[in-house]
Amino acid sequence: MLFKKINFTGIVGYLLLGIVGVSLFTGCSSKTSEDSESNNITLPVTVSEPVEKDLAEIRKDGVLRMITSYSSGSYFLYKGIQVGFEYELLKTFTKENDLALEVVITGPDESPYDLLNSGRGDIIAANYTITPERKQVVKFTRPYNLVDQLIVVSDDLGFRPQSITDLKDVPISVRRNSSYYVRLKELKEEGFPVEINVIPEDMDTESVLFQVADGDLQATVADDNIYDAANKYMNGLVKGPLIAESDTIAWAVRKNAPDLEHQLNRFLYKHFRFNEKGVPKRSAFLNVLRKKYFESGSQIADYFNPNYQSGQFGIISPYDNMIQKVAVEHDVDWVMLTAVAAQESKFNPSSVSWAGAVGIMQVLPRFSEISSDSLYIPEVNIREGAKILASHLKHYSYMDSTNQWSFALAAYNVGQGHLADARRLAIDHNQDPNEWDNVAESLLKLMQRKYYQNARYGFCRGIETVRYVSEIMNRYNTYQTILAHNQTKQATNTGILGLKTINRP
Numbered sequence: 001m002l003f004k005k006i007n008f009t010g011i012v013g014y015l016l017l018g019i020v021g022v023s024l025f026t027g028c029s030s031k032t033s034e035d036s037e038s039n040n041i042t043l044p045v046t047v048s049e050p051v052e053k054d055l056a057e058i059r060k061d062g063v064l065r066m067i068t069s070y071s072s073g074s075y076f077l078y079k080g081i082q083v084g085f086e087y088e089l090l091k092t093f094t095k096e097n098d099l100a101l102e103v104v105i106t107g108p109d110e111s112p113y114d115l116l117n118s119g120r121g122d123i124i125a126a127n128y129t130i131t132p133e134r135k136q137v138v139k140f141t142r143p144y145n146l147v148d149q150l151i152v153v154s155d156d157l158g159f160r161p162q163s164i165t166d167l168k169d170v171p172i173s174v175r176r177n178s179s180y181y182v183r184l185k186e187l188k189e190e191g192f193p194v195e196i197n198v199i200p201e202d203m204d205t206e207s208v209l210f211q212v213a214d215g216d217l218q219a220t221v222a223d224d225n226i227y228d229a230a231n232k233y234m235n236g237l238v239k240g241p242l243i244a245e246s247d248t249i250a251w252a253v254r255k256n257a258p259d260l261e262h263q264l265n266r267f268l269y270k271h272f273r274f275n276e277k278g279v280p281k282r283s284a285f286l287n288v289l290r291k292k293y294f295e296s297g298s299q300i301a302d303y304f305n306p307n308y309q310s311g312q313f314g315i316i317s318p319y320d321n322m323i324q325k326v327a328v329e330h331d332v333d334w335v336m337l338t339a340v341a342a343q344e345s346k347f348n349p350s351s352v353s354w355a356g357a358v359g360i361m362q363v364l365p366r367f368s369e370i371s372s373d374s375l376y377i378p379e380v381n382i383r384e385g386a387k388i389l390a391s392h393l394k395h396y397s398y399m400d401s402t403n404q405w406s407f408a409l410a411a412y413n414v415g416q417g418h419l420a421d422a423r424r425l426a427i428d429h430n431q432d433p434n435e436w437d438n439v440a441e442s443l444l445k446l447m448q449r450k451y452y453q454n455a456r457y458g459f460c461r462g463i464e465t466v467r468y469v470s471e472i473m474n475r476y477n478t479y480q481t482i483l484a485h486n487q488t489k490q491a492t493n494t495g496i497l498g499l500k501t502i503n504r505p
Helices: 057-062 085-096 114-115 179-187 205-214 224-230 257-271 286-295 297-302 306-309 318-332 334-345 380-395 401-414 416-428 436-447 464-489
Strands: 002-008 011-017 064-066 076-078 079-085 099-104 123-129 145-154 171-176 195-199 219-223 237-253 272-274 280-282
Touching: 057 224, 064 085, 064 114, 064 257, 064 286, 085 099, 085 286, 099 464, 114 123, 123 145, 123 205, 145 179, 145 205, 145 224, 145 436, 171 179, 171 205, 179 195, 179 219, 179 237, 205 219, 205 224, 205 237, 219 272, 219 306, 224 237, 224 286, 224 297, 257 272, 280 286, 318 334, 318 380, 318 436, 334 380, 334 401, 334 464, 380 436, 401 416, 401 436, 401 464, 416 436, 416 464, 436 464
Parallel strands: 064 099, 064 123, 171 195, 171 219
Antiparallel strands: 002 011, 076 079, 123 237, 145 219, 145 237, 272 280
16 A cells, blocks of 8 residues: 655645556546646636735725635525525624625636636635645635545446546546646656546536536546535445545635735634644534535535426525516516515515514515515515515616615615615715715714714614615625526536536436
């Protein structure tokens, strides 16, 4: 047996490569030959200089933008609610730092490094391994996870490989700009019989595992946590040998954002650290997240159940069809209506607020002609909420669409009275009352006695309304990206999240 010692950014791991007999297999044709690739490993980077945007600028904007992939480990929608290991972990950070969280999903032809350094996003949170190549273009936070890389093969091969040498002439499909490719190149240079099949960059690990499960690809590499989660809802995967141990997983930020890096490191230190013996210690919260997404996997399995996707649930919510129908009736954007429903009740038709608002759209019975009992019926409640939103939109119809929606959402949340006070206050400060940014500033001022004591409707907790509008706008943008992502996946016959089939015939 051959033991190879590898150091991963300070974490020492041991790689066991058993050298046993070689089995020869012929498989499906390789899509892109690795032989044509240069030995130099480069990242898809066109933005050479990062924008000047650190934590102070992010706080001023009030939004931290998370660059990630649409996958069960990082970020996805479950019954209309935003979830995912990376999303929930970073959402906790933003809550502690009084920031809203916006999701930026990397498109098929987009580089996450360019999205980061151009300022379209502020942090890459996508289960990224720290590698020397990546450290050339980004700065990594302290780690929050350790993972092992392992070979995963299709059960069409008819055996379970015990060693890398068992895979001679079996193409191992990985993205060129992945840590998996780096490790396979190292093994090949060390003399192991590795055949690398380079696949498109827009195929995340989960999408590749689906193709391996279906037999379209013969083998790939995956982190053990991703494999463990996927194996709960995919048939046809066979676990092979480890090829790397204790890779460190971290978030990536711009190199010129030391304050953001420092604040993230302080947060991560509370949840993941090493003791004096180098053994990782995780917080209870982090252990709950790991169990939820990578160990138990019940909601992940539900999500990929064919009945879930083809039954009553839509792409971005459980009520897509119903919301689309109501939106047409009232001439409002159905995606925005969905974003409001998610913000108001998380699509819970039985929801009741402290103020007595009820149902999916949190309609106040005293302001509705519909009976209180009827407002618990999803379609009735959605229709009533859409009617109210439509009236607000009509009230601000002279504005451009962005301001029109911002004011309509604010009115839906806080009422026309407080909004009118904020607009008058903006005028008092020689600001345009038809620009949402000015009125948002005035809403914050209405929390101060020297301003609200002279306002017609008095004190207003403006920070909640400003955040309400911001979060719905951000969610709307995310929903639009997911819809576009889904269309792209359908066009390539892989379905949402790369889904092609769950249970093979």
